[in-house]
Amino acid sequence: MKKNYNLFIIFSVLFFFCTSIVAFAGEETIKIGFNIPLTGEIPKVGEESKFAGQMLLDEVNAKGGLDVGGKKYKLEFIYEDNESKAESAVAVALKLIERDQVLAMVGPNSSKQAVPAGQVANDNRTPMISPWSTNPDTTKDRPWVFRAAFLDPFQGPVAVDFALKTFKAEKAAVLYALANDYSKNLAEIFQADFNKKKGAGAVVAFESYGDKDQDFSAQLTKIIAAKPDFIFLPNNYNEVALIVKQAHDLGWKGHFMGADAWGNSELMTLCGDDCKGHYFSTHYAAAGAKGATKEFIDKYNKLYGYQPADVAALTWDAINVVLAGIQNAGKITGNVRKDREAIREGIASITEVKGITGNMKFDEQGDPIKCAVVVKINDAGEFEFAESVCP
Amino acid sequence: MLDSIIQNLFNALQWGSFYSLIALGYTLVYGVLRLINFAHGDIFMVGAYIAYFIAIFFLKDSMGLSGGTTLALVIPLTMILTAMCGVALERIAYRPLRRKGANRLYVVITALMCGLILENGNLAFLGASRKSFPELIDKVVYNVGMISMTNLKIWVILSSILVYFALNAIISKTKIGMAMRGISYDKFAIPLMGIPIDTIIMFTFILGSSLAGLAGILFAMSYPILDPFMGAIIGWKAFIAAVVGGIGDIKGAFVGGFLLGIVEILVVAVFPSTFRDLIAFSILLLILVIKPTGLFGVAKSTKI
Numbered sequence: 242m243k244k245n246y247n248l249f250i251i252f253s254v255l256f257f258f259c260t261s262i263v264a265f266a267g268e269e270t271i272k273i274g275f276n277i278p279l280t281g282e283i284p285k286v287g288e289e290s291k292f293a294g295q296m297l298l299d300e301v302n303a304k305g306g307l308d309v310g311g312k313k314y315k316l317e318f319i320y321e322d323n324e325s326k327a328e329s330a331v332a333v334a335l336k337l338i339e340r341d342q343v344l345a346m347v348g349p350n351s352s353k354q355a356v357p358a359g360q361v362a363n364d365n366r367t368p369m370i371s372p373w374s375t376n377p378d379t380t381k382d383r384p385w386v387f388r389a390a391f392l393d394p395f396q397g398p399v400a401v402d403f404a405l406k407t408f409k410a411e412k413a414a415v416l417y418a419l420a421n422d423y424s425k426n427l428a429e430i431f432q433a434d435f436n437k438k439k440g441a442g443a444v445v446a447f448e449s450y451g452d453k454d455q456d457f458s459a460q461l462t463k464i465i466a467a468k469p470d471f472i473f474l475p476n477n478y479n480e481v482a483l484i485v486k487q488a489h490d491l492g493w494k495g496h497f498m499g500a501d502a503w504g505n506s507e508l509m510t511l512c513g514d515d516c517k518g519h520y521f522s523t524h525y526a527a528a529g530a531k532g533a534t535k536e537f538i539d540k541y542n543k544l545y546g547y548q549p550a551d552v553a554a555l556t557w558d559a560i561n562v563v564l565a566g567i568q569n570a571g572k573i574t575g576n577v578r579k580d581r582e583a584i585r586e587g588i589a590s591i592t593e594v595k596g597i598t599g600n601m602k603f604d605e606q607g608d609p610i611k612c613a614v615v616v617k618i619n620d621a622g623e624f625e626f627a628e629s630v631c632p
Numbered sequence: 633m634l635d636s637i638i639q640n641l642f643n644a645l646q647w648g649s650f651y652s653l654i655a656l657g658y659t660l661v662y663g664v665l666r667l668i669n670f671a672h673g674d675i676f677m678v679g680a681y682i683a684y685f686i687a688i689f690f691l692k693d694s695m696g697l698s699g700g701t702t703l704a705l706v707i708p709l710t711m712i713l714t715a716m717c718g719v720a721l722e723r724i725a726y727r728p729l730r731r732k733g734a735n736r737l738y739v740v741i742t743a744l745m746c747g748l749i750l751e752n753g754n755l756a757f758l759g760a761s762r763k764s765f766p767e768l769i770d771k772v773v774y775n776v777g778m779i780s781m782t783n784l785k786i787w788v789i790l791s792s793i794l795v796y797f798a799l800n801a802i803i804s805k806t807k808i809g810m811a812m813r814g815i816s817y818d819k820f821a822i823p824l825m826g827i828p829i830d831t832i833i834m835f836t837f838i839l840g841s842s843l844a845g846l847a848g849i850l851f852a853m854s855y856p857i858l859d860p861f862m863g864a865i866i867g868w869k870a871f872i873a874a875v876v877g878g879i880g881d882i883k884g885a886f887v888g889g890f891l892l893g894i895v896e897i898l899v900v901a902v903f904p905s906t907f908r909d910l911i912a913f914s915i916l917l918l919i920l921v922i923k924p925t926g927l928f929g930v931a932k933s934t935k936i
Contacts, residue, residue, distance in 0.1 A: 279760065280755060280760035281760065284759070284760030284761050285761055288761075419906055448900075448904075448905045449904075449905045449906050450905060450908075451908065451909055452865075453861070453862075453864075453865045455855045455857075455862070455866070456643075456647045456855070458643035458647065458897065459640060459643055459644075459896070459897040459898075459900035459901055459905070460900055460905050462636055462639050462640055462643060462901065463636070463900065463901060463905075466635075466636045479762055479857055479859075482764075482857055483855055483857055486856070490771070490773060490780070490782050490785070491639070491780050492773060492775055492780035507761065507762070511762060511764045511856075511857055513764070
């Protein structure tokens with residue numbers, strides 16, 4: 242009995258010693274969690290986020306770390322896979338907050354995961370910034386949640402105005418993904434705005450499809466029979482590739498207009514010639530970029546061998562917003578709760594961040610005020626700048 | 633209006649062809665073994681991936697074959713390799729359980745797990761990014777009035793009909809087909825007649841899996857984006873098609889597949905597409921309530 246007791250003391254001392262070492266070592270780093278889709282529906286989105294994060298991490302740590310109130314802190318990024326599922330995104334957010342004790346979270350990217358994960362971040366009082374989510378609900382009435390992208394109520398009218406001007410459209414059709422918050426919300430905003438500008442019933446077909454559907458022939462037959470001037474597709478790039486091909490099989494020769502979820506480097510490998518000549522609204526145009534944006538693109542291209550899409554650029558900006566927030570906070574106390582609070586206030590008080598996707602200011606909902614661009618997919622398969630729209 | 637109905641029927645025949653080809657595999661295995669092979673949808677996925685790798689291999693510069701020749705090689709090779717995959721599954725997972733006389737429930741659970749292993753194994757080894765299937769034949773769009781169809785869609789429909797008649801001939805005209813029907817009738821008496829039951833079961837898996845392989849090729853050509861979970865939903869739906877047709881009966885699986893395709897597509901054509909699965913599966917439920925054994929199923933007798 243005596244022996245066991247001694248053993249117990251030795252182990253508890255050892256345990257205490259170990260944890261204090263970990264705590265001591267951990268004090269010098271700033272932990273930021275990434276809640277990103279590395280597998281599932283949109284793996285390329287997660288990959289680009291991770292690569293952009295890694296690039297920034299190496300850059301900052303090579304300079305000795307982030308300067309907060311005169312002291313250098315090394316950064317530590319933790320990448321967790323949310324499988325592009327809403328329920329996994331919630332679990333990952335909790336894991337990052339509870340187990341990894343991160344000071345702030347970047348992601349999730351897609352609104353489908355960002356809306357529920359935002360709730361978790363807000364309830365647990367941890368700052369979160371979604372690089373790519375455009376659904377208003379992600380940040381609405383959640384003081385702890387921010388984003389780096391513009392909103393769908395802004396993006397929808399951009400698409401409508403562009404189509405009215407470029408296609409001289411009188412009638413539109415929409416095909417959206419029912420199970421995807423982003424797609425459904427944007428489709429509804431587009432429908433309302435188009436009907437407002439061209440009279441009720443100007444959206445002649447408003448069709449949806451379910452999760453993991455691969456055949457869209459019935460919906461497309463209905464759309465083509467309604468004879469719209471163009472089809473609006475607020476969908477993920479993998480579905481876009483299938484829809485555009487099937488529409489061409491069914492004899493559709495008209496225009497497609499897409500939204501920011503098209504802007505992925507994998508779109509052209511999946512879709513090929515079928516997608517060329519179509520337009521979509523997005524956050525930045527990679528072809529013909531200048532200044533800091535060009536530097537970012539060139540560096541990414543050199544490191545990873547392909548042109549980064551908007552999500553990589555937005556992740557880069559989102560991390561910079563978090564870092565600016567930390568610097569605004571002034572110091573790291575080591576008390577996670579207090580630091581999170583200080584960082585939230587730091588982000589909210591940012592006056593302006595010069596990002597590579599445009600300059601950002603935050604309004605009271607934690608949403609940035611920034612411009613959108615419309616790009617054309619040219620014959621070389623590049624995303625070419627067509628128009629820029631600012632609020 | 634008439635045009636769009638005909639167009640939709642054509643779409644439905646094409647989509648139903650895939651359900652039919654996969655449902656035939658479910659029904660063959662069920663008919664002989666009374667086993668619901670839930671991994672079958674994933675065997676279909678494996679077939680599509682095998683077709684992808686073979687096609688890439690032959691189209692590559694070093695081989696440099698034309699699309700048509702490649703397709704002529706892809707079809708038999710994929711069917712053989714997918715059949716081997718199906719047989720391997722039977723040898724590794726199902727046969728040991730059968731030898732130990734395990735309850736059918738355990739075998740079904742094993743099948744579910746095998747499906748998950750195939751999906752996640754694929755995810756782990758090949759990564760999450762999707763594969764884009766190369767175009768093997770030049771796509772030609774025919775326009776008849778307002779109806780448009782492609783040569784590929786016509787081939788899909790024709791091959792599924794052809795496969796059904798070939799399968800029917802094998803089951804009803806050949807000796808091995810007779811043995812399959814025999815096992816389905818009485819699993820215990822048949823070995824006493826000197827029929828090698830394991831060989832027959834293996835042959836059943838070869839038939840079912842090579843059909844899944846063929847479906848995989850046609851699917852990859854029609855919907856050229858492959859991902860590890862592509863077989864899950866279509867597999868479940870094909871299973872439902874097989875049950876509605878009367879599981880264990882190949883005519884039932886064939887008709888059930890087309891029926892599901894037609895119901896799914898016509899529901900969208902008439903109602904808002906938001907209600908598609910809700911209405912489509914309510915209709916199928918109604919069919920089962922009226923006729924619990926399915927359209928062609930017979931309660932407890934020879935199946936297949």
